[in-house]
Amino acid sequence: MNLPQKVIMFGGKGGVGKTTTSAASALHFSSLGEKTLILSTDPVLSLSDMFEKKIGDKETLIAENLYAVELSSDEVLRRWKEKFGDEVYEVLSSFAQVDYDIIDYIGGAPGIDEEFMLDYILELADKGEYDRIVWDTAPAGHTMRLLNMPVQFIEHLDAAARVYMSMKDSMDKLQRAAGIKRSRRSIFDIIDSWKELAEEIAGFLRDGEKVGFAGVTIPEALGIYQIERIISDFDAYGLKTGHIIINGVIQEADCEFHRARMQMQKGYIERIRQNYGSIAQIIEIPLFHYEI
Incomplete structure (x- = not known):
C-alpha cells in the first residue's frame, strides 16, 4: 500500500478484519525501519490478543521499531485531569466551595473522553516521536461519533458560556458575600482554550x-453497504x-x-471497483485456509 501520511486510520464495520490489517500494516512499516505505533481506540481491546502480549494504556514495545497502546476511557480521563484538572478546579472553587473530586464528575461529562482521546492522538503526531501511527479505530458508528465530537464539543462549550453568563451576576454576589477569592482565570479562558483545541x-x-483513511470490508452485502456509508460520511x-x-x-x-x-x-468486488477505483487503491486479501 502507498500510504504517505503519518497517521493511518483503519475503519469499517465490526468483524471485517480492521485489527488484523492494521496490525499487519504496522508490522510492515516497522520492518522498513520506521518507528511505528499501533494505537487502538476500540472499546473491545484486542491488540493484546493479536500480539499475544499484555499491552494496556502505556506504549509497549512489541518488536523492533514497533510499539502498541490500547487507549481506554480511564486513561484518557487520567490524562485530562493531569493536563486540565488544576485549572478547572481553580475556576470552579472560585465561585463555589467544592472538593477536588468535582474534577472526576466534570471529566465524566459527555464528550470529554472522546475529545481528549483525539487530543492524545494529535499530541502523538505533533511530538514526532514516531514515524508512523497506525490507528485501529472502533466500529463505524463509534468512529463517526468520535470524528464529529470536535464540532459537537464546540457547540456544548458555547452553550456552557451562555448558561454561565446568565448566572454570572448572581454568582458574583454570592462570591462577595461568602468571601470566596476570585480565580485568576475565568471560565471563559478555559472555554476559549478548549474551543481552540477542538478546532x-x-x-x-x-x-x-x-491523516489517511483505509476502509476495511468483506465482499458481502452488509460489509459493502457499511463501507459505502462510511466513505460517504468521511467524505x-x-x-x-x-x-x-x-x-x-x-x-x-x-x-x-x-x-x-x-x-x-465477484459482484460486490466489482461494485467497489466501479464506485471507488478512481479515488482509492483497492486491495484484495485472500481467504486463507489457516489462521494468520
Whole structure:
C-alpha cells in the first residue's frame, strides 16, 4: 500500500478484519525501519490478543521499531485531569466551595473522553516521536461519533458560556458575600482554550497530508453497504479515503459451495471497483485456509 501520511486510520464495520490489517500494516512499516505505533481506540481491546502480549494504556514495545497502546476511557480521563484538572478546579472553587473530586464528575461529562482521546492522538503526531501511527479505530458508528465530537464539543462549550453568563451576576454576589477569592482565570479562558483545541483537532483530522483513511470490508452485502456509508460520511466530514481493503476474498473454487460464494463476492468486488477505483487503491486479501 502507498500510504504517505503519518497517521493511518483503519475503519469499517465490526468483524471485517480492521485489527488484523492494521496490525499487519504496522508490522510492515516497522520492518522498513520506521518507528511505528499501533494505537487502538476500540472499546473491545484486542491488540493484546493479536500480539499475544499484555499491552494496556502505556506504549509497549512489541518488536523492533514497533510499539502498541490500547487507549481506554480511564486513561484518557487520567490524562485530562493531569493536563486540565488544576485549572478547572481553580475556576470552579472560585465561585463555589467544592472538593477536588468535582474534577472526576466534570471529566465524566459527555464528550470529554472522546475529545481528549483525539487530543492524545494529535499530541502523538505533533511530538514526532514516531514515524508512523497506525490507528485501529472502533466500529463505524463509534468512529463517526468520535470524528464529529470536535464540532459537537464546540457547540456544548458555547452553550456552557451562555448558561454561565446568565448566572454570572448572581454568582458574583454570592462570591462577595461568602468571601470566596476570585480565580485568576475565568471560565471563559478555559472555554476559549478548549474551543481552540477542538478546532485544531478538527483541522488535523481533515488534513489529507497528515491523516489517511483505509476502509476495511468483506465482499458481502452488509460489509459493502457499511463501507459505502462510511466513505460517504468521511467524505462529507472532509476525510478522504485513500485505500479500500477487501478482506476474505475466495480466489479458488473447488466445490459448489465455494463456486457460489466466489460468484457472489465477484459482484460486490466489482461494485467497489466501479464506485471507488478512481479515488482509492483497492486491495484484495485472500481467504486463507489457516489462521494468520
